[in-house]
Amino acid sequence: MSEQTTAATDPLIADYEGKIQRDNRTGFDGYVVPVELLISFVNRLKNERGYDYLSSITSVDYEQDGYFEVVYHLYRILGGESMTLKVRTGRETPQVPSLYHIFPGADLQEREVWDLMGIKFEGHPDLRRVLLWEGFYGHPLQKDWKEPYFEEEIKPFKSRWPEGEPSYAEDKNPFADNVQYPADFDPTKWRESSESRLYSSLQQAGASILESDESDKIIINLGPQHPSTHGVFRMVANIEGERIVGLKPAFGYLHRNHEKIGERNTFIQNIPFTDRLDYICSMSNNLGYVQAVEMLMGLQPPERAEYIRVIMAELTRVINHVFWIGFLLNDLGAFFTPSLYALEERELILDVFEEVSGSRMMCNYMRFGGVVRDISPEVLEKIRILVNDRLPRKLEDFERYLTNSEIIRARCEGIGILTQEEAIAYSASGPVLRASGVPYDIRRAEPYSIYDRFDFNVAYATHGDVYDRYLVRVQEVKESIKILKQAINDIPEGPYLAGKSQYQVRVPAGEAYGRIESPKGELGFYIVSNGKPNPWRYHVRAPSFINLTGLEKMCLGEKVADVVVILGSIDIVLGEVDR
Amino acid sequence: MNGWEIIRGLGVTLGHFFDTYLEDIRWKGKRYRTKEGIEGRRNASVRGAFTIQYPEEKLPVWEEFRYLPFLVYDISAEGEREIRCTACGICSKVCPPQCIWITRKKDPETGRPITKPEVFAIDVDICMNCGFCAEFCPFDAIKMDHEYEIASRSRDGNIYQLEKLLKSKDYYHSIRPNNSSREEKEKLEKEAEKLKKSESTV
Numbered sequence: 001m002s003e004q005t006t007a008a009t010d011p012l013i014a015d016y017e018g019k020i021q022r023d024n025r026t027g028f029d030g031y032v033v034p035v036e037l038l039i040s041f042v043n044r045l046k047n048e049r050g051y052d053y054l055s056s057i058t059s060v061d062y063e064q065d066g067y068f069e070v071v072y073h074l075y076r077i078l079g080g081e082s083m084t085l086k087v088r089t090g091r092e093t094p095q096v097p098s099l100y101h102i103f104p105g106a107d108l109q110e111r112e113v114w115d116l117m118g119i120k121f122e123g124h125p126d127l128r129r130v131l132l133w134e135g136f137y138g139h140p141l142q143k144d145w146k147e148p149y150f151e152e153e154i155k156p157f158k159s160r161w162p163e164g165e166p167s168y169a170e171d172k173n174p175f176a177d178n179v180q181y182p183a184d185f186d187p188t189k190w191r192e193s194s195e196s197r198l199y200s201s202l203q204q205a206g207a208s209i210l211e212s213d214e215s216d217k218i219i220i221n222l223g224p225q226h227p228s229t230h231g232v233f234r235m236v237a238n239i240e241g242e243r244i245v246g247l248k249p250a251f252g253y254l255h256r257n258h259e260k261i262g263e264r265n266t267f268i269q270n271i272p273f274t275d276r277l278d279y280i281c282s283m284s285n286n287l288g289y290v291q292a293v294e295m296l297m298g299l300q301p302p303e304r305a306e307y308i309r310v311i312m313a314e315l316t317r318v319i320n321h322v323f324w325i326g327f328l329l330n331d332l333g334a335f336f337t338p339s340l341y342a343l344e345e346r347e348l349i350l351d352v353f354e355e356v357s358g359s360r361m362m363c364n365y366m367r368f369g370g371v372v373r374d375i376s377p378e379v380l381e382k383i384r385i386l387v388n389d390r391l392p393r394k395l396e397d398f399e400r401y402l403t404n405s406e407i408i409r410a411r412c413e414g415i416g417i418l419t420q421e422e423a424i425a426y427s428a429s430g431p432v433l434r435a436s437g438v439p440y441d442i443r444r445a446e447p448y449s450i451y452d453r454f455d456f457n458v459a460y461a462t463h464g465d466v467y468d469r470y471l472v473r474v475q476e477v478k479e480s481i482k483i484l485k486q487a488i489n490d491i492p493e494g495p496y497l498a499g500k501s502q503y504q505v506r507v508p509a510g511e512a513y514g515r516i517e518s519p520k521g522e523l524g525f526y527i528v529s530n531g532k533p534n535p536w537r538y539h540v541r542a543p544s545f546i547n548l549t550g551l552e553k554m555c556l557g558e559k560v561a562d563v564v565v566i567l568g569s570i571d572i573v574l575g576e577v578d579r
Numbered sequence: 580m581n582g583w584e585i586i587r588g589l590g591v592t593l594g595h596f597f598d599t600y601l602e603d604i605r606w607k608g609k610r611y612r613t614k615e616g617i618e619g620r621r622n623a624s625v626r627g628a629f630t631i632q633y634p635e636e637k638l639p640v641w642e643e644f645r646y647l648p649f650l651v652y653d654i655s656a657e658g659e660r661e662i663r664c665t666a667c668g669i670c671s672k673v674c675p676p677q678c679i680w681i682t683r684k685k686d687p688e689t690g691r692p693i694t695k696p697e698v699f700a701i702d703v704d705i706c707m708n709c710g711f712c713a714e715f716c717p718f719d720a721i722k723m724d725h726e727y728e729i730a731s732r733s734r735d736g737n738i739y740q741l742e743k744l745l746k747s748k749d750y751y752h753s754i755r756p757n758n759s760s761r762e763e764k765e766k767l768e769k770e771a772e773k774l775k776k777s778e779s780t781v
């Protein structure tokens with residue numbers, strides 16, 4: 001959190017003559033900015049104070065107070081704490097100015113806020129729904145929105161005990177009163193409009209990059225059912241010959257409104273749900289979430305737990321990157337044989353995960369104040385063998401076969417370039433950002449857990465192309481192995497959980513934005529608690545979702561065949577993108 | 580670009596292919612469908628084929644492996660089945676997708692609730708295998724099962740009822756020996772302590 005004593009007397013804020021106030025609710029932080037001053041204030045923060053990285057935009061529905069609050073988290077790319085801004089707007093016609101023209105990285109995030117919370121962003125060039133479809137009625141994160149099968153406001157549901165009566169959800173009539181639709185809705189007259197809006201937005205944006213106008217532009221769809229899209233994901237490309245002149249991602253096919261579910265859940269019930277975000281890296285997701293809640297609770301896990309967490313998080317990074325290398329080859333056309341070799345390493349690490357947590361992928365391993373169970377000396381020994389022998393050996397194999405391979409270099413070098421300025425502007429994070437020459441790693445920039453104790457380097461490269469993203473990931477695996485070696489040597493004996501694990505935790509009122517460097521980038525959890533057993537607001541800043549903002553930029557001018565590789569190089573997981 | 584990389588790539592696969600046969604020879608035919616063979620293929624020093632040929636071969640699962648929950652019962656001295664569950668409702672409250680339904684038993688005469696479940700149902704279509712129910716049950720009455728081959732032809736019966744959920748303590752011990760021994764020990768210790776306390780107060 002950003003307890004900035006210096007900023008309180010910052011002349012920049014004094015300039016606004018008391019119009020910009022600190023958020024002085026207990027447990028809250030940052031500044032409340034009037035709607036009309038937002039643009040000017042953000043501009044000055046960016047230009048005069050160096051807050052050049054827009055990490056997250058989200059919104060909270062304070063229903064009882066009658067307003068929505070849009071929350072911005074800004075950072076300096078040079079490192080340090082956040083600047084949190086809040087803008088309030090009435091619930092009747094919610095509208096705030098768009099930051100799109102200051103930070104293009106606001107694009108998808110503002111669309112998400114519009115989609116789920118219904119806040120209009122004035123000046124956003126393409127404010128369409130992003131996760132839901134255009135015909136969807138209502139904005140589900142508003143507190144008074146109820147879904148079909150709506151049972152009760154919050155869990156635990158009263159009907160489960162002591163008078164439980166099980167029934168299949170399908171047996172309930174989905175068209176009963178709980179389905180909302182507009183009063184004047186007539187199904188016979190309704191026409192689907194999202195596709196035409198998507199196509200027209202593409203035509204406007206797609207400026208011709210070829211001089212001549214001889215060849216026609218056509219729009220093609222890649223996906224949603226396509227082996228190269230790593231899930232159900234669609235890219236709508238405007239092409240001129242073989243070249244991309246415009247591209248819009250369309251997704252949400254796997255949307256389940258994780259955040260609404262999370263706000264109904266009690267705090268602890270959210271932990272297994274985070275496993276399902278980025279299902280390759282469930283340990284990291286657990287870590288990000290429990291850390292955010294621990295921030296609110298003021299809980300400090302014991303030493304041993306911190307070490308176990310770091311070990312698990314770094315093993316996850318190894319899994320993710322090795323897996324990614326395999327799938328990069330898949331995208332390059334070496335269908336599945338190389339990725340199956342990469343899966344071997346993953347299998348061995350997943351064995352470790354299964355042994356400690358009970359499940360290979362849906363680990364559900366971390367708890368508030370520690371982890372669910374200790375790791376045994378045998379498991380530690382297994383990890384030791386992996387990091388001292390197996391992983392370095394295999395990584396060397398990968399490097400020998402791939403790093404200088406002609407095919408890889410020919411296909412990846414100079415493809416999908418995102419320059420340094422663009423990467424920052426598009427709020428890219430993780431390996432995508434670092435491959436563009438920005439050595440920004442939250443483990444270093446704002447260390448969490450015990451990362452400040454380990455000796456490791458932040459891997460980065462300077463060209464910002466697909467090949468550099470590959471190099472950064474390979475390097476990162478090496479650094480992870482370095483951290484793992486240190487962690488395994490230093491891990492102390494002791495308790496693995498602070499206190500006793502409880503099924504009802506008391507979380508004091510307040511907000512917290514906990515972020516970690518997940519393998520895919522900056523994974524943030526923004527949580528608002530009102531002291532009740534359920535979070536009032538639960539927002540996930542999903543790295544692979546926000547990294548997609550720069551996809552069009554990377555693809556412009558490239559050939560259709562390379563789009564597949566470029567998408568692969570961002571490393572998306574649809575469980576996290578669609579949430 | 581002279582195609583050398585393609586040959587090199589194929590070489591990797593070819594090496595893998597031969598490794599597999601060399602390993603097979605080294606194992607003298609014991610590499611497949613034997614316990615050691617399976618362990619040998621999930622080991623950090625494995626060479627060649629890595630895969631387990633399910634369903635002929637099955638990976639042994641770890642003690643902590645979890646799939647669906649089940650209820651544990653003890654056998655009393657009279658040979659009666661004693662359900663451990665007291666219908667306290669903690670598991671149904673903590674369950675994230677809310678797939679546990681419990682009805683408390685009532686005394687047929689007085690109508691007062693008894694601490695035993697009348698209905699205990701888990702919708703296994705909804706269960707997300709998180710293990711919270713087992714983790715937070717204060718009576719060690721619900722535990723996670725190792726059985727994972729539960730495909731069925733129809734959805735009917737996917738709401739598991741009490742009878743289907745009940746499994747003996749011995750079964751529990753057979754799949755989770757360390758956990759069950761530890762719990763038994765803790766129980767005995769607690770009882771001994773209670774005894775001591777009651778003796779000292781007398």
Ligand code: SF4
Binds near residue numbers: 665666668669681720
């Ligand atoms: S299984 Fe355990 S937690 Fe659930 S109702 Fe029975 S005794 Fe309570």
Ligand code: SF4
Binds near residue numbers: 708711
């Ligand atoms: S394992 Fe989790 S989801 Fe399944 S019944 Fe238990 S608490 Fe519910």
